[in-house]
Amino acid sequence: MNETIEQWNDLVIFLRNNEMEKFREYFSLLHPYDQGQFFMEQSSDDRHTMYTYLSAEEIASMLEHMDSDERVPYVIEMDPRFAAIVFEQMAVDDAVDLLNKLDTDKIASYLTIMNQEAAKEIKHLLHYEEKTAGSIMTTSFVAFYKDETLKEVMNVLKQEAPAAETIYYLYILDDDKTLVGVLSLRDLIVADERVQIEEVMNEQVVSVSAGKDQEEVAQMMRDYNFLAVPVVDFQDHLLGIITADDIMDVMDEEASDDYSKLAAVSDEE
Ligand code: ATP
Ligand code: MG
Numbered sequence: 001m002n003e004t005i006e007q008w009n010d011l012v013i014f015l016r017n018n019e020m021e022k023f024r025e026y027f028s029l030l031h032p033y034d035q036g037q038f039f040m041e042q043s044s045d046d047r048h049t050m051y052t053y054l055s056a057e058e059i060a061s062m063l064e065h066m067d068s069d070e071r072v073p074y075v076i077e078m079d080p081r082f083a084a085i086v087f088e089q090m091a092v093d094d095a096v097d098l099l100n101k102l103d104t105d106k107i108a109s110y111l112t113i114m115n116q117e118a119a120k121e122i123k124h125l126l127h128y129e130e131k132t133a134g135s136i137m138t139t140s141f142v143a144f145y146k147d148e149t150l151k152e153v154m155n156v157l158k159q160e161a162p163a164a165e166t167i168y169y170l171y172i173l174d175d176d177k178t179l180v181g182v183l184s185l186r187d188l189i190v191a192d193e194r195v196q197i198e199e200v201m202n203e204q205v206v207s208v209s210a211g212k213d214q215e216e217v218a219q220m221m222r223d224y225n226f227l228a229v230p231v232v233d234f235q236d237h238l239l240g241i242i243t244a245d246d247i248m249d250v251m252d253e254e255a256s257d258d259y260s261k262l263a264a265v266s267d268e269e
């Protein structure tokens with residue numbers, strides 16, 4: 001604890017003395033969650049200094065580790081151009097969650113400034129109704145076709161892994177992108193690398209439809225103990241995945257909704 005106070009004091013001193021290099025050196029040692037805790041305690045002036053010391057990518061990862069509602073005021077106070085790049089750098093599901101809390105005018109203006117590839121992905125996800133599987137999923141999943149060999153899969157996975165939300169499960173598609181199988185990373189590593197995926201994949205895939213209520217998705221993930229679950233359309237095409245960390249946020253949200261309802265009832269009484 002005392003160590004934290006000292007670290008925080010040092011960081012504040014570096015900020016106030018315009019010692020950017022020193023600030024970055026110390027700040028980068030903190031976990032993004034702890035970076036966020038520090039950041040939220042600072043004055044508006046010091047936060048604005050931080051926006052100039054840190055890259056959009058660094059700010060994005062810090063925001064990803066904050067509660068859904070907490071981060072809203074910070075993107076609003078940022079220069080819109082910088083905020084737009086921050087959105088580009090965030091995990092797409094987090095970016096969508098955050099944008100959904102802003103006015104439509106604001107959303108539209110960020111989307112115009114943003115690089116068009118990121119904007120397209122985000123726009124697509126903004127269409128799903130609130131509190132459904134589609135609204136909390138991410139499109140950064142890894143998928144393969146069933147006739148690839150495990151060796152090919154390994155090679156491609158190395159390239160795709162850095163950008164994927166999780167590589168714990170690999171989803172397997174047939175030619176028209178229908179979800180036909182799943183393989184865990186453990187399944188992949190222990191199998192003979194010369195065989196085709198379809199020989200080792202698990203064909204009984206449990207999935208949820210994009211319109212499913214998020215609370216039911218949470219229940220399902222608890223029942224099956226999955227770390228991620230695939231989201232499909234009505235023809236079983238893979239649209240995205242929902243990971244366990246997003247489900248923890250849902251459970252928090254639903255618990256506080258239930259609590260507010262309970263409080264409202266007792267108020268009426
Ligand atoms: P470990 O349990 O040690 O972390 P694991 O390979 O057993 O590793 P689990 O998360 O326990 O991984 O998954 C168990 C099995 O469930 C894996 O073989 C995986 O392929 C399968 N699986 C994962 N997601 C689904 C899904 N959506 N539907 C059906 N099976 C799935
Ligand atoms: Mg297991």
